[in-house]
Amino acid sequence: MKEEVVLEMKNVNKTFPGVKALTDVSFKLRKGEVNALMGENGAGKSTLIKVLTGVYEMDEGEVYIEGKPVVIKSPQDAQKHGISTVYQEVNLCANLTVAENLYADREPMKFGLIDWKTMNRKSQELLAGLDINIDVTKVLSNYSIAIQQMVAIARAVDMDCKVLILDEPTSSLDDQEVEKLFMLMERLKKKGVGIVFVTHFLEQVYRITEHITVLRNGTLVGEYETENLPRVELVAKMMGKSFDDLADIKNENASNVKDNEVILDAKELGHTGTIKPFNLVMHKGEVIGLAGLLGSGRSELVRSIYGADRADTGTLDFKGQKVLIGAPIDAIKHGMAYLPEDRKEEGIIADLSVRENIIIALQAKRGVFNLISRKEQEEFADKYIDAIQIKTASRETLIKQLSGGNQQKVIIARWLLTQPDFLILDEPTRGIDVGTKTEIQKLVLKLASEGMTVMFISSEIEEMIRTCSRMIVMRDGRKVGELDENELDQMSIMKAIAGGDK
Amino acid sequence: MTNKAVSLKELRKHRLFMPIVCLIVVLLINLIKTPNFFAVSINHGVLYGYIIDVINRGSELAILAIGMTLVASSSGGTDISVGAIAAVCAAVITNILSGGTDSVNEFHAPFLLAIIAGLLVAVLCGMWNGFLVASLKIQPMVATLILYTAGRGIAQLITRGQITYIRVDAYKVLGSTIGNNPVPTPIYVAIFMIIIASLFLRYTAFGLYVQTVGINAKAARLVGLNPVKIQFITYMICGLMAGIAGVIYSSRIYSCDANNIGLNVEMDAILAVALGGNSLAGGRFSLPGSLIGAYTIQALTTSLYAMGVSADQLPVYKAIVVVIIVALQSPELYKMLRKKTGAQKKTVIKEVTQA
Numbered sequence: 001m002k003e004e005v006v007l008e009m010k011n012v013n014k015t016f017p018g019v020k021a022l023t024d025v026s027f028k029l030r031k032g033e034v035n036a037l038m039g040e041n042g043a044g045k046s047t048l049i050k051v052l053t054g055v056y057e058m059d060e061g062e063v064y065i066e067g068k069p070v071v072i073k074s075p076q077d078a079q080k081h082g083i084s085t086v087y088q089e090v091n092l093c094a095n096l097t098v099a100e101n102l103y104a105d106r107e108p109m110k111f112g113l114i115d116w117k118t119m120n121r122k123s124q125e126l127l128a129g130l131d132i133n134i135d136v137t138k139v140l141s142n143y144s145i146a147i148q149q150m151v152a153i154a155r156a157v158d159m160d161c162k163v164l165i166l167d168e169p170t171s172s173l174d175d176q177e178v179e180k181l182f183m184l185m186e187r188l189k190k191k192g193v194g195i196v197f198v199t200h201f202l203e204q205v206y207r208i209t210e211h212i213t214v215l216r217n218g219t220l221v222g223e224y225e226t227e228n229l230p231r232v233e234l235v236a237k238m239m240g241k242s243f244d245d246l247a248d249i250k251n252e253n254a255s256n257v258k259d260n261e262v263i264l265d266a267k268e269l270g271h272t273g274t275i276k277p278f279n280l281v282m283h284k285g286e287v288i289g290l291a292g293l294l295g296s297g298r299s300e301l302v303r304s305i306y307g308a309d310r311a312d313t314g315t316l317d318f319k320g321q322k323v324l325i326g327a328p329i330d331a332i333k334h335g336m337a338y339l340p341e342d343r344k345e346e347g348i349i350a351d352l353s354v355r356e357n358i359i360i361a362l363q364a365k366r367g368v369f370n371l372i373s374r375k376e377q378e379e380f381a382d383k384y385i386d387a388i389q390i391k392t393a394s395r396e397t398l399i400k401q402l403s404g405g406n407q408q409k410v411i412i413a414r415w416l417l418t419q420p421d422f423l424i425l426d427e428p429t430r431g432i433d434v435g436t437k438t439e440i441q442k443l444v445l446k447l448a449s450e451g452m453t454v455m456f457i458s459s460e461i462e463e464m465i466r467t468c469s470r471m472i473v474m475r476d477g478r479k480v481g482e483l484d485e486n487e488l489d490q491m492s493i494m495k496a497i498a499g500g501d502k
Numbered sequence: 503m504t505n506k507a508v509s510l511k512e513l514r515k516h517r518l519f520m521p522i523v524c525l526i527v528v529l530l531i532n533l534i535k536t537p538n539f540f541a542v543s544i545n546h547g548v549l550y551g552y553i554i555d556v557i558n559r560g561s562e563l564a565i566l567a568i569g570m571t572l573v574a575s576s577s578g579g580t581d582i583s584v585g586a587i588a589a590v591c592a593a594v595i596t597n598i599l600s601g602g603t604d605s606v607n608e609f610h611a612p613f614l615l616a617i618i619a620g621l622l623v624a625v626l627c628g629m630w631n632g633f634l635v636a637s638l639k640i641q642p643m644v645a646t647l648i649l650y651t652a653g654r655g656i657a658q659l660i661t662r663g664q665i666t667y668i669r670v671d672a673y674k675v676l677g678s679t680i681g682n683n684p685v686p687t688p689i690y691v692a693i694f695m696i697i698i699a700s701l702f703l704r705y706t707a708f709g710l711y712v713q714t715v716g717i718n719a720k721a722a723r724l725v726g727l728n729p730v731k732i733q734f735i736t737y738m739i740c741g742l743m744a745g746i747a748g749v750i751y752s753s754r755i756y757s758c759d760a761n762n763i764g765l766n767v768e769m770d771a772i773l774a775v776a777l778g779g780n781s782l783a784g785g786r787f788s789l790p791g792s793l794i795g796a797y798t799i800q801a802l803t804t805s806l807y808a809m810g811v812s813a814d815q816l817p818v819y820k821a822i823v824v825v826i827i828v829a830l831q832s833p834e835l836y837k838m839l840r841k842k843t844g845a846q847k848k849t850v851i852k853e854v855t856q857a
Contacts, residue, residue, distance in 0.1 A: 327726075328724050333726075340724055345720060345721075346721050347721055347724075348718070348721065349714050349718045350717055351786050352713065356710060363707045363710060364725050366707075371707045372707075
């Protein structure tokens with residue numbers, strides 16, 4: 001195969017106040033290939049992409065598109081040169097219709113006015129071509145994050161592009177949707193589009209890419225052919241150290257937790273419209289996984305326990321007492337904690353400092369007139385920054401300036417500070433680098449061994465098998481099964497999720 | 503030498519740096535244009551001078567700015583009804599004291615009772631706003647527009663369209679001076695309210711709650727806060743502050759002129775919050791910033807009068823100065839300037855990295 005380079009970046013340097021984000025990074029993308037850009041959080045992936053798409057201006061370096069040097073100073077420049085991007089977080093306008101989102105800024109015109117009919121028809125065709133069948137005249141926020149993501153990709157694809165950048169597009173998609181995306185990527189490859197694929201999922205990298213480019217601490221580690229790079233080596237290159245085996249982390253005494261006292265007993269608990277009534281018993285020190293496809297009711301189940309969506313049927317016993325939970329504060333007072341799925345929208349309080357983000361739940365639990373003294377706040381913050389190794393410039397740094405993994409750690413710290421008996425983690429490792437992922441998994445097991453009950457939701461079955469002692473399977477807003485530890489393997493879980501007995 | 507440079511740099515980063523600089527600049531210009539601006543004398547046993555005037559007249563604005571800061575932070579919006587609420591409060595008080603007549607020489611009801619009733623009505627107005635914004639999720643501007651337009655009408659109804667005069671010395675105290683004390687009473691009231699507010703924010707978690715709700719209401723709920731309640735309370739406090747300002751306004755003129763009490767003051771209060779470096783989109787706030795903003799605006803108004811600008815032309819000059827001040831605080835302006843001087847800067851950075 002003739003190697004035709006569509007994009008080349010040479011010796012890119014970028015400095016932020018106080019941080020050298022990129023040092024002499026080079027990157028090469030050939031026509032019709034997928035090149036995975038890999039690295040831990042803070043390795044410089046996002047910065048490199050933002051430089052390429054004109055969000056940031058580079059300090060030094062050159063960019064060539066099809067051999068010709070180009071200058072990219074704004075996202076418009078990037079688009080003009082055929083570079084399209086789909087970012088990690090869906091960045092469309094949630095309150096516009098699907099069609100408007102697809103054609104924003106390039107609406108089909110007729111007599112100087114927007115031709116709505118053509119726009120809607122073209123949108124429908126475009127999405128149908130990608131096997132996405134939704135009403136394009138509906139407002140985007142009606143659809144799940146997964147669909148929104150697909151729309152974002154459709155928009156990028158539709159603009160005649162030579163280089164498509166997918167910045168963690170799959171972190172909010174379930175397996176079927178990932179499959180659809182991969183089919184789409186294959187199609188684009190055949191058309192000669194070069195795709196830069198940023199992801200944390202190793203499986204997917206080995207499924208779809210030809211090359212892997214690894215960054216670490218803002219420098220280029222190297223570019224490798226995917227088939228010649230074993231996974232362990234890839235991980236080692238990303239982390240810059242040998243990597244302890246993930247499989248080893250599970251603790252041995254997990255199986256006898258069933259004899260422990262019952263901490264939570266839900267009977268016919270449900271929330272109309274989101275989750276059908278379910279029964280659930282949890283023991284002290286248990287780690288229970290919640291498996292299911294996106295929209296199967298995983299998050300909705302825990303939200304109804306926690307009071308995020310007030311349960312309207314059934315009863316809940318917690319620590320042997322009947323409890324009534326009308327709002328999250330009731331759950332917190334009883335000793336529950338909830339790390340929500342959508343870190344950006346529901347987790348972090350962006351403009352507050354790391355310290356304030358850590359103490360806020362405990363402060364809410366204590367009440368407005370019982371202020372935690374500044375000294376105590378600082379002690380608490382320092383304690384957890386140290387204990388779970390939150391990488392932050394200082395405790396007064398705004399949480400929005402931290403990387404995704406460290407933001408997630410801050411939120412975990414927030415809940416650990418309230419000393420909960422029951423901790424709900426909804427996709428705690430999504431969009432987080434491998435190292436931090438393992439740390440979080442280890443932490444979960446450690447907490448459980450200390451007597452905390454943990455409910456763990458993840459789209460990665462692998463991860464749940466490693467951490468959970470029991471698993472609950474959800475389908476279509478209903479709890480459809482429970483799997484004991486000895487039944488926990490990929491195959492039986494998949495079967496249960498898919499409803500394999502049919 | 504280097505130490506000094508670093509501390510100056512840090513000082514510039516401080517969020518109150520620009521608001522303070524703006525206040526100083528306004529005052530300095532005054533000193534140049536009106537040399538006797540800072541002169542303080544005692545006339546008829548009362549402190550007298552432009553600077554005293556700024557602090558005295560700025561009292562109501564400072565009090566209003568307290569409420570406006572909380573509202574802006576919690577709801578990302580502004581309460582444009584504070585002027586109208588001040589008028590309603592004044593109308594209630596004067597009409598209880600006058601017993602329903604247009605002019606009296608003695609109280610027809612206990613003074614304290616009237617004040618409490620007036621403030622209660624102001625709080626009710628705040629609660630109404632809070633209900634619309636927090637519970638019904640109506641945009642703050644639209645929600646408070648209702649009382650903005652209706653408030654003065656209600657005040658007119660209470661005063662039967664008349665200006666109600668309370669020609670009693672005790673009523674004038676809050677707007678003038680206490681006995682032989684040379685410091686105007688509004689200054690004491692403002693200081694008192696500022697101290698109360700500061701203590702409240704310092705020794706309770708209320709400020710943190712308000713900011714959390716303003717930044718991310720969804721996350722706030724999940725960490726155990728009640729965003730609806732917190733927003734509601736900020737509007738209630740804002741109503742109370744408007745009422746207190748209304749008492750002072752009314753006391754100054756020992757009457758209630760429903761059409762003119764606190765007229766357009768909501769704009770000054772909003773501006774005070776903005777000048778203080780606070781975002782009107784909600785979230786982080788600084789009460790000292792808003793207070794500095796309030797006195798900056800009052801200094802501006804007073805100094806324009808001192809320079810002989812007539813009342814009807816005042817808004818034009820005020821607007822010009824406000825544009826300059828707001829632009830000075832905009833990070834975008836500095837970005838634009840930096841781009842122009844970009845070439846020079848880049849070489850500096852290179853030197854630094856090489857070193």
